[in-house]
Every structure is written in C-alpha cells, then in structure tokens.
Amino acid sequence: MTSHSRISPRIAAIAESATLKVDAKAKALKAEGRDIVSYAAGEPDFATPEHIVEAAVAAARDPKNHRYTPTPGLPELREAIVEKTRRDSGLDVPASAVLVTNGGKQAVFQAFATLVGEGDEVLLPAPYWTTYPEAVKLAGGVPVEVFAGSKQDYLVTVEQLEAARTERTKVLLFVSPSNPTGSVYSPEQTKAIGEWALEHGIWVISDEIYQNLTYDGVTAQSIVEAVPALAEQTILVNGVAKTYAMTGWRVGWMVGPADAIKAAGNLQSHLSSNVSNVSQRAALAALTGPQDAVAAMREAFDRRRQTIVRELNTIEGLTVPTPKGAFYVYADVTGLLGREWNGSTPTTSLELADLMLEQAEVAAVPGEAFGPSGYLRLSYALGDEPLLEGVRRLQRLFG
Incomplete structure (x- = not known):
C-alpha cells in the first residue's frame, strides 16, 4: 500500500x-x-396506484424496453414532464430541457455537480433535507446555512439571504414545500426571493418534489412562475416518488436551461445512462393517467x-x-x-x-x-x- x-x-x-x-x-x-x-x-x-403497476407489467413484457434507450429519457415521458411543468410550475419548455434521472436524489446531485465549482458557495436555507449539503460538498462547493426557526415557520427571508451572500455565492437552494418542515413559501415571499436571486445573478436549484402535496387551499407557487425571467438561471428538480407513492421506482427529472441540461446529460451518460425503461413507462402512466x-x-x-x-x-x-x-x-x-x-x-x-x-x-x-x-x-x-x-x-x- x-x-x-x-x-x-x-x-x-x-x-x-x-x-x-x-x-x-x-x-x-x-x-x-x-x-x-x-x-x-x-x-x-x-x-403505487394499480394502473401504474399494470403499465409497468405491460412494459416489462415488451422487448423494446429490454434495451438501452436515450440517456435523457423516453421521448413520451419527457413530453409528459413538459406538460406537467407547464401545468404545475407555469413554465413552458421544450422536451430538450428535460433530463430523466434515477429518482429525485440523482437529479439533486447532478444539479449541484453541474453548477457548482470548487469553492463556490451555495445558500442552504435550514432546516434542510440531509442530502443537500453532502451533494454540495461532493461538487466541491461550500454549503452556507441560513437558518429560520419555528417562530418564522422555518421560512428564510430575503434579508437573511442577503446577509449570507458573498462574492463567492453562486447558487441558492429553494424548497417549497419543505422537507423536513412542511413549510410553504407564500407567492409574495417566493417572488421576493426570486427577484433577489435574479438581481444578483444567482442560480436557483428549486426542489419541487412535494409541489402537489399542499393543504388548506395553499398552492406552492414555482419560483419560475413568480419570476419568469429567472428561468434562464434555474434548475427545477422533481419526480413521481412522493405524489404517486413511487419511492421505489426511482424516477425523477431535471428541467432547466439548455446548457445546464446538456452538461447534466453528459454527466449522466457516464454515470448511469438511461433510467429503467419499465420505471419510465410507469412514470408516464402516473403523469398521464387518472389522478x-x-x-x-x-x-x-x-x-x-x-x-x-x-x-x-x-x-x-x-x-x-x-x-x-x-x-x-x-x-x-x-x-x-x-x-x-x-x-x-x-x-x-x-x-x-x-x-x-x-x-x-x-x-x-x-x-x-x-x-x-x-x-x-x-x-x-x-x-x-x-x-x-x-x-x-x-x-x-x-x-
């Protein structure tokens, strides 16, 4: 040795x-x-809902799903994600802006790996999901925690973010609804944070995995819907795991600007290639079938x-x-x-x-x-x- x-x-x-x-x-x-x-x-x-399972069973029997398929995802699924993104996030993108990943966790990892360079700082509102800081550090970045306690309903303010911003700040993580707190930013709060990020040229990684699980008439507005001009410096992360009880199926995705998605796709081509075709067919049934x-x-x-x-x-x-x-x-x-x-x-x-x-x-x-x-x-x-x-x-x- x-x-x-x-x-x-x-x-x-x-x-x-x-x-x-x-x-x-x-x-x-x-x-x-x-x-x-x-x-x-x-x-x-x-x-997992029965019609989704049946779609997977049928897919498993079809030999075309036994082979490699394009790294970015099955064309039909990418189109379905385009429609979901338009409907739920207020963002109209082409299918080329979508990259299908092995679960939302891979999308999170690839988003940070794509944007963060050595020593870049990432503003990480806390409390945060345990994987976020590890993904930042793996990319060579520095997680900068911005904490909001229970008296703030665990929601950070623009003033807190500005106090944490330095010349090395490159990315803001935005999560609404939040894991671990369940807190949801109001449209006004979302817009204020989005405008702040736009003003300072800060990339946003927005994890929207829980966007369809809200209560009391509350809507989790997407940051790109609140501030449309932010779309060119935002990566949306999402998946079918939570909404459709599909945690074990491992299907997530990234939506973002062409250069970022192309770079993330290059990484995935060496990392894992395409997601299981059977799981992709199941995800397609989830997004397009009865709700x-x-x-x-x-x-x-x-x-x-x-x-x-x-x-x-x-x-x-x-x-x-x-x-x-x-x-x-x-x-x-x-x-x-x-x-x-x-x-x-x-x-x-x-x-x-x-x-x-x-x-x-x-x-x-x-x-x-x-x-x-x-x-x-x-x-x-x-x-x-x-x-x-x-x-x-x-x-x-x-x-």
Missing part, C-alpha cells in the same frame, strides 16, 4: 443519510420483536396532518407549527431539553430521539440531521392507527 488514503477524502467525508439511518435502526428493532412506531421514513405508506388516487392520498395525509399537529401540541414544552405541505411536522423540542425524563436528562435533540426510541419505542429523526439541534422531524406518511399510537406514547413519556 502507498501512503495514499484507502478511500477518497471527498467520499470519506460524506455523512450517512441520517433519515435512512434512523429508519434502518427502527426496522432492525422491529425485526427483533420490538413494537416500534417509526415516523422516520419520508415515503408514503400507500401502494383519483393522488387526491385520495392527499386527503389521507391532510387528515393525519391535523391529527399529529393537534396531539403533539398538547405536550408541554413541544411546539409544532402547522405545516402547509409535504407530509412532515417539524417539532421544536427545546422546551423538553435539560429536563429529567425517566432518569434521563437529554440536552440535545439527538439524545431526546434516543430516549424516545428506547423508552417509548418511537422513532423520529433529530434536528442535527437537518441543521441545528433542538428539533425533531416526524413523518405522518404512515397509517392512522400507528400515527396516533406513537403520539400517545410520547404524551405518556413527556406527560
């Missing part, structure tokens, strides 16, 4: 996905016979959202703003820290999450995975009965 490290320093520095780590631990404890209620996983508990199941799932999420917010807010020392989108609540648990619970005195949300798992058999992801300590993310994308049972356990633990 030479003196070189066995593992690339950049790869060795990657932190394991905290959400997947907690979910794996909860599943391992379940396998040991523990009665764990897990709020950790960010995926719907519903089966009844989507409405039913959203209705169930809304019911669970109201339940978990109401019940968690009965726990003294715990504050849960009402989320307007996605399927998460982000609880401010600072009022529970530094107090004794069954012989333990947690001082961080990481310690509190461990206490909950061991003493109440409830799994949640601590705030350290998404930014500062003092918070917990709980997904309500699980059945109504286990959702309520888990909250009851927490009410007893912290009662």
Whole structure:
C-alpha cells in the first residue's frame, strides 16, 4: 500500500443519510420483536396506484424496453414532464430541457455537480433535507446555512439571504414545500426571493418534489412562475416518488436551461445512462393517467396532518407549527431539553430521539440531521392507527 488514503477524502467525508439511518435502526428493532412506531421514513405508506403497476407489467413484457434507450429519457415521458411543468410550475419548455434521472436524489446531485465549482458557495436555507449539503460538498462547493426557526415557520427571508451572500455565492437552494418542515413559501415571499436571486445573478436549484402535496387551499407557487425571467438561471428538480407513492421506482427529472441540461446529460451518460425503461413507462402512466388516487392520498395525509399537529401540541414544552405541505411536522423540542425524563436528562435533540426510541419505542429523526439541534422531524406518511399510537406514547413519556 502507498501512503495514499484507502478511500477518497471527498467520499470519506460524506455523512450517512441520517433519515435512512434512523429508519434502518427502527426496522432492525422491529425485526427483533420490538413494537416500534417509526415516523422516520419520508415515503408514503400507500401502494403505487394499480394502473401504474399494470403499465409497468405491460412494459416489462415488451422487448423494446429490454434495451438501452436515450440517456435523457423516453421521448413520451419527457413530453409528459413538459406538460406537467407547464401545468404545475407555469413554465413552458421544450422536451430538450428535460433530463430523466434515477429518482429525485440523482437529479439533486447532478444539479449541484453541474453548477457548482470548487469553492463556490451555495445558500442552504435550514432546516434542510440531509442530502443537500453532502451533494454540495461532493461538487466541491461550500454549503452556507441560513437558518429560520419555528417562530418564522422555518421560512428564510430575503434579508437573511442577503446577509449570507458573498462574492463567492453562486447558487441558492429553494424548497417549497419543505422537507423536513412542511413549510410553504407564500407567492409574495417566493417572488421576493426570486427577484433577489435574479438581481444578483444567482442560480436557483428549486426542489419541487412535494409541489402537489399542499393543504388548506395553499398552492406552492414555482419560483419560475413568480419570476419568469429567472428561468434562464434555474434548475427545477422533481419526480413521481412522493405524489404517486413511487419511492421505489426511482424516477425523477431535471428541467432547466439548455446548457445546464446538456452538461447534466453528459454527466449522466457516464454515470448511469438511461433510467429503467419499465420505471419510465410507469412514470408516464402516473403523469398521464387518472389522478383519483393522488387526491385520495392527499386527503389521507391532510387528515393525519391535523391529527399529529393537534396531539403533539398538547405536550408541554413541544411546539409544532402547522405545516402547509409535504407530509412532515417539524417539532421544536427545546422546551423538553435539560429536563429529567425517566432518569434521563437529554440536552440535545439527538439524545431526546434516543430516549424516545428506547423508552417509548418511537422513532423520529433529530434536528442535527437537518441543521441545528433542538428539533425533531416526524413523518405522518404512515397509517392512522400507528400515527396516533406513537403520539400517545410520547404524551405518556413527556406527560
């Protein structure tokens, strides 16, 4: 062996996905016979709608889907994404502006890899999804956290962004609805942030994976619809995973300016080539077929959202703003820290999450995975009965 490290320093520095780590631990404890209620996983508990599954079965039987297809995606699917982008994001683009990826996570990685150079700074509103800073660092960039707490409903302001901007700022990440908080920027807030980015020549990567999961009559307006001139410096990231209960099918996409999409496509041609044709055919059926199941799932999420917010807010020392989108609540648990619970005195949300798992058999992801300590993310994308049972356990633990 030479003196070189066995593992690339950049790869060795990657932190394991905290959400997947907690979910794996909860599943391992379940396998040991523990009665764990897990709020950790960010995926719907519903089966993929039947017409989508049937489209995949038919695709698997067709030999044309057994071969390589174009790296950017099946032409029919790219056209369907064009229509969805026009309908939901208010942006009219040609199919050449679309790149189909292996899930939204690959789209996120490729977006940062395409735009970010060594030392470029990326403004990262916090709390943030655990993958974002790792993708920035893998691209050689520097994530710059801009934190908004529960009193701001976890929504950053233009003033905060401007205070964090430097001459090295190249990209702003914009996520609405948010993972992990479920917060949704108003049209006015979205427009103000978009105009600020346009004024300063800052690229925007806008993750719209939850845009169809909003409640209380709220709409998650796309930043390119709020500020159309921003389209030439924006990459939209999206996919079928959350809206259609298709997390395992691995189909996402990027939409953006020609030069950025061409560069990202070149990267993908060496990285993974085309997405599974069977999954692409399923995604096509999802986007173009009946949407009844989507409405039913959203209705169930809304019911669970109201339940978990109401019940968690009965726990003294715990504050849960009402989320307007996605399927998460982000609880401010600072009022529970530094107090004794069954012989333990947690001082961080990481310690509190461990206490909950061991003493109440409830799994949640601590705030350290998404930014500062003092918070917990709980997904309500699980059945109504286990959702309520888990909250009851927490009410007893912290009662």
